[in-house]
Amino acid sequence: MSPRPTRTSPAHPELLLMLGSGLTVVLIVIIVAALLIREHASTLQAAKRSTTNIAQLINADVLRNVELYDLALKGLITATQREDLSQVAANIRHLVQFDLSMAAPFKGEVLLLDATGAVIADSSTLQPTPRNFANRDYFQVHAKDAQAGLFISRPFKIHCDCDQVWRIAFSRRVSGPNGEFAGVAVATMRLAYFDQLFSTLTIGNGSSVNLLNNKGILLAQQPLLERDMIDKDLSERPNFKRMLRDGSGSFQAISAISGKERLFTFTNVGELPLIVVVALPSEDVFAPWKRVALLTSGATGILCIGLLWLTWMLRRELRRRYRAERVLSEQAATDALTGLPNRRVLDERLRLEWDRAQRSTEPLTLLMIDVDHFKAFNDRHGHSGGDEALRTVAQVIGNNIRRPADLAARYGGEEFAVVLPDTDAKGAWLIAEHIRSSVEHLPRVAEDERPITVSIGMSTWDKRSRMSLEALMLSADQALYEAKHSGRNCIVDAAT
Secondary structure, three states, X not given: OOOOOOOXXXXXXXXXXXXXXXXXXXXXXXXXXXXXXXXXXXXXXXXXXXXXXXXXXXXXXXXXXXXXXXXXXXXXXXXXOOHHHHHOOHHHHHHHHHOHHHHOOOEXXXXXXXXXXXXXXXXXXXXXXXXXXXXXXXXXXXXXXXXXXXXXXXXXXXXXXXXXXXXXXXXXEEEOOOOOEEEEEEEEEEOHHHHHHHHOOOOOOOOEEEEEEOOOEEEEEEOOOOOOOOOOEOOOOHHHHHHHHHOOEEEEEEOOOOOOEEEEXXXXXXXXXXXXXXXXXXXXHOHHXXXXXXXXXXXXXXXXXXXHHXXXXXXXXXXXXXXXXXXXXXXXXXXXXXXXXXXXXXXXXXXXXXXXXXXXXXXXXXXXXXXXXXXXXXXXXXXXXXXXXXXXXXXXHHHOOOOXXXXXXXXXXXXEEEEEEXXXXXXXXXXXXXXXXXXXXXXXXXXXXXXXOEEEEEEEEOOOOOOOHHHHHHHHHHHHHXXXXXXXXXXXXXXO
C-alpha cells in the first residue's frame, strides 16, 4: 500500500513539556537549597554573635575583678616597702596593708610571704598563723623570674575545717631595695565567683562556659560536663591548641568530652593568660533551622511531586489527544471504502511532488486508472460486489507501489490515480503494466465470465516539457479516455 500522509509526532511537544517541567523542578530545588544554605549560614552567624557577646561580657567582668585583685596586691607591696610603716601600731599597719583588698569579690586570704615562703602578714588576722607556702607554684615562679608580673596559679583547695572550696591565687613578686627577691604578695579568690558569673548567663541546655589559663588548665566550668574537671590539663587537645594559636574567634569541632560537634567561641581576657570559651552543641544551634529545613523541604518535595504528576497527566492527555487527532486526520485523509488516500491527499501530494520536480528537474509521472465496465459489474453483482471489487483493485494498485515517495489514491468512483516522482515514461509504463496485468489475473467473481480489468492513462513531465500541473493532469485524463475507447484493458501514454 502507498504511504499515508505524514502526521506530526507528539514527541517534540512532549519532550519540551518534560524538559520544561524537569528544569522547573530543578530550579525550584536549587532555589530552595540556596535559601536553606543561606539560612544555615545566617543561623551560624547569629550563634557566633550571641556567643561572642557572652564571651565579651565574661571577659569584661573577669578583667575588672582581676584588676581589683591586682590593685590589692600592688597596694600591699607598696605599703610593705614604706619605711615609716614599721613605726605605727600593728592595727594601723594592717589596715594600710590590706585596705585595697576589701573591695575584691569572693576574696579568700591575702598574704604577704617573705623570701622563704613564710607568712608574715595575713588579711584575716593581726597575728598571722605560722605557715609556709614555698612549695606553691606562685612562690616558685616569682623566686625564679623577676619579670613574672601578675601570676595566676592553678586551682587548689585549702584544707581546713572552715573551707574546702576551690581557689586560685593572684600573686606578685616583692623586691628588696636592690631588686633582690624579698617575698611574694598573694591574694586568693574562691572559684564560686566564676560559678555565680556563669550561672547568670542564659546559654541553653547542653552548653557550657569555660575559663582556662594559657597552659590549658581548666579553672572553671559551668555546668561541669564531667566530675573532677577543675584543674584538668587540656593542653594536648586539638581544640585548645587551635584556640591558643588563633587567640580569639569561633569554629565548629568535635568535643573531646562529649564526642559531639560543638560551636566554640573563645577570647583572651585582656592581656591576662586567661581564655574564656563558650561551647554550644551544634544540634542545639541548628535545631530551629532543621525544623524550618524539614518543613520547607517537605513542602518543596510535595510541590515538585505535584508538578511532575501534573506534567505526567498533561503528557498522557496530550498523547490521548494526539491519538484522537491522528485517527480523525487519517479518517479525513483516507477513502473509507478502499483504505487508500483520498482526493484531498492526492491533490496535496501531487502539488508537493510537482514543486519538488520543478526544483530538481527530475521526471514526474501521473497514472490515471479506471475499472472497465464497472457499472455493468455493479449491476450483475450488486453494490456489495462492486465495493469488494474496488477494494481488491485498490489492494493490487497499492501492492505495486513500492517506493516511499510513490502515492496511490482513489480519485473518485471507480477511478484511481498514482503519483510516481523521479520516474520517467519507461519506468512508469512498467509499473502500469504490472498493475494492469495483476488486475487482469485476479480470480473471477462468482463464476463471472468477464475478468476485472483496468484502463490506464499516463502522462510524464520532464525537464524538456513546458506543460503545467493542470496540463499534466489533463493529458493523463485524456490518455485514460483514449485507452477506454481503444478496447480497454490497456495503457495509453499521452506522449505517444
